[in-house]
Amino acid sequence: MQYAWEEEKLGKAYDAALMKRLMRYVKPYRGLFVAAIVLSLIMTGTELVFPYITKIVIDRFMLPSQPYEQAIAGVAQFALVFLVLLLARLLFSFIQVYVLQYTGQRVMYDMRTEIFSHLMKLPVRFFDKNPVGRLVTRATNDVAAINEMYSAVLVYLFKDAFLIVGIFAIMFQLNWRLASLILLLTPLLMWITFEFRKRARDAYREVRRKLAKLNAYLAESISGMRIIQLFVREGGSFQNFSGINREEYDANMQQVTIFAVFQPLIGLLRAVATALILWYGGFNVIGGAFTLGSLVAFVSYIEMLFQPLSDLAEKYNILQGAMASSERIFLLLDEPEERYEGKTPLEVKGRIEFRDVWFAYASELKGVSDWILKDVSFTVEPGERVAIVGPTGSGKTTIISLMLRLYEVQKGQILLDGVDIKELDLESLRSQMAVVLQDVFLFSGDILGNIRLQNDGISRDRAIEAAHFVQANDFIRDLPRGYDEEVKERGATLSVGQRQLLAFARAVAFNPKILILDEATANIDSKTESLIQSSIAKILEGRTSIVIAHRLSTIRHSDKILVLHRGRIIEEGTHEKLLANKGLYHALYTLQFGETGGRSTLDQTRRVEEELAAVEEDSQWLR
Ligand SMILES: Nc1ncnc2c1ncn2[C@@H]1O[C@H](COP(=O)(O)OP(=O)(O)OP(=O)(O)O)[C@@H](O)[C@H]1O
Ligand SMILES: [Mg+2]
Known part of the structure; x- marks a missing residue:
């Protein structure tokens, strides 16, 4: 299984093109951004004075030489x-943190908005290829x-x-010798912190990756618990879990060790x-070359110096992560939207025509079998x-998806009232049709919300x-809150x-052509079905309908x-x-309803299918 974390790659910590594009998101808040920088500079200034x-x-x-009163x-x-x-710094710090x-x-808000509205405009094809978790x-x-x-x-x-x-x-102004000594020490300190941060980051990523794996496994097992218990697979499932659990433990221990050594x-x-x-x-103070105050100040400055130096490595990591993230986000945003x-159309009559339609889900065809719809x-x-009837996998649902332009046909045309649907406005095309799909999807919310x-x-x-029309009212009324x-x-x-009744009501409420x-x-x-059939017959008057049924x-x-x-x-x-x-x-039909039933009809079905298969091999499907 591929987990979302596993694709995380790290590249450059700074990429001018990416940064430029990122800065576009900051642009509307340019003033605030500059204010945050100025405020933090002021704060730094006060800190230096202490x-x-x-x-x-x-x-x-x-x-001791000073007069007491003075x-x-x-x-x-x-x-x-x-x-x-101190008070001024407190105030500035509050404003700066708030503004930043x-x-x-x-x-973040703007970016999420852009990503979600972009996702909504991507073709269904895109979602076939990209796992939900990753998006x-x-x-x-x-x-x-x-x-x-x-x-x-x-900032x-x-x-x-x-x-x-x-x-x-x-x-340097206080004592240049001492300052030079510190300056010599800083590369060593920076090197150690960089090594530490690098290892810590790798270990952290490993922990996250293992945690994601553990989460995914737990989520899947818990939602599939019924099947695990019914097929008595607790043992195997537990063994898998133990392995993943152990990996998570090892990754955590690795991280702990790094911290224990470097800190x-x-x-x-x-x-x-x-x-x-x-x-x-100390020697210098005793020798009189250096005042006591300077020494105390020096020690304080050293403490102040360490923090940004060791943070530098951490910031490098953050920058690197952000570059990788923004690259992935921009890749998604650059995915072409559906036109x-x-x-x-002013008024839709509802005439649908398929004209020599060939269709394949795969973008690269390797053989005859890749064509899902043929002519x-x-x-x-x-x-x-x-x-539309036909065996499982024969392409019935595919025909519907094409009609709604969820996918584009490779050859041929689909026409609505004589106009190629490729030329129609997608929104108005889809709003002409209401669909009850095979797998019903309900959203969180209430029953009414799911219909509307x-x-x-x-x-x-x-x-x-x-809901009344499709006989859904009876069961809805019996729900505690209707x-x-x-x-x-x-x-x-x-x-x-x-x-399914809810999906049905949804379609009817949309009152489509x-x-x-x-x-x-x-x-x-x-019984319910025949009741639905009669109500449907009423609403279907003057409307076009396409029904797929196994029954x-x-x-x-x-x-x-x-x-x-x-x-x-074929017929x-x-x-x-x-x-x-x-x-x-x-x-x-006879297999479903025939009185003869049993073997002979099964044999007949098989014979027909074999004949069809023979015909298929003879002809040149792939043009
Ligand atoms: N999104 C997809 N990507 C790739 N192949 C697909 C996709 N959806 C369906 N297929 C393939 O297309 C073929 C036709 O599928 P389709 O869903 O149209 O069958 P169906 O006639 O509706 O079957 P059923 O009666 O089981 O609903 C199948 O072989 C299936 O594997
Ligand atoms: Mg189907």
Whole structure:
């Protein structure tokens, strides 16, 4: 199984083209961005002053030579300055954090909006190829990685650079020998922290990857618990789990080890640096070359210096992650959208024509078998009821998907009222048709919401009327909260037939010109079905309908029946005509209803299928 994390690759930490494109998202908040930088520079400035004030206070007022009264007054005065600066820093810090987080959150909000609206415009083909989990990661984790870069790196890079330069400038001014010593130590410190961060990041990624695997396994096992228990697969499942659980444990321990080794090491280095200063500086203070205040200030500056230096490595990691994330996001955003614009038909009559349609899901054809539909031609006149029958996998659902332009045909044309659907406005094309698909999808929300699908044009009354029409009212009324009952876990608490009735009501409420039913009544009992049939007959008046059914009883009264076999229409006509033909339809029909039943009809079906297979081999399907 492929997990979302596993594709995470890391590349450059800085890519000018990507950064330029990222900056476009910051552009609307340019002013705030600059404000955040200026504020953090001011804050850094105040921070730099604190140790210096300490130095002044020590050197001027804390030496025994000072008169007592004067010293007290001086200390009090500087304490006041200190306090004012602290308060100012508090205020600036609040504003800066707020402004920075505000812009970061806005950028994230804008990005997620763009990703979701883009996703909605991508063709169905795209979703066949891309796992849901990965797309969800784009809109959440990857966007968060970019926000982290924005709020933890961009502004702070200015701040840190300013801070480091400032500290060294002051240190050199205080004592250039000591400052040079520190300057020599910094590469070592940076090297160790970089090594540490690199390893820590790799270990962290490994932990995340294993955790994702563990999560996926748990989620799958828990939702499939019923099957595991029914087939008594607890043992095997547990063994798999133990393996994955162990991997997660190992990854965590690896991470712990890295931290356990490096953190004390970095701590040691800091302590050594401080000790060096105290040792060298101490001698100088005793010798009178250096004031006590300067030494204290020096120690404080060293502490201030360590933080940005060790953060630098962390920021490099964040930047690298953000570049990879933005590359993935832009790849998604660059995926071409489906073309929506086109002619908007004023009034649709509902005549559908397939003209020599060839279709394959695969973009590269390797053989004859890749063609799912082969030279399919048929017409559906306005108001006609047409049925499509055929064995599993023969391409019935595919015909419907093409009609709704979920996929584009490779050869041939599909026409609505004589106009190629490629030239029609996609929205107006789809709004002419209502579909009940084979696998019903219910959204979270209530029953009514699932019928209306957030369409304000459908009133509560109309939705309820539609439910009445398809006989769904009976079961909905029995629910504790009726139409306001919450739909849980994609309808897990409803029976399969009840879900189908809801999908049915949804289609009817949309009041389409063309109604398409793919196995819509497969899981509904015969009595309800015949009730539905009679109500449907009423709404179907003046409308075109296309019905796919395995249960042949439901389509007996269709105006026309198309028999599909391996992507080819092999028979076409009314029920009576097809029975008289004694072909596949007759074989399937007698298998379902024939009194003879049993072996002989099965044999007949097999014979017909073999004949068809022979015909197929003879002819040149692949043109
Ligand atoms: N999204 C897809 N990508 C690739 N191949 C697909 C896709 N959907 C269907 N197929 C293939 O196309 C063929 C026809 O599928 P289709 O769903 O149209 O069959 P069907 O006649 O509706 O079958 P059923 O009666 O079981 O619903 C099958 O061989 C199937 O494997
Ligand atoms: Mg199907």
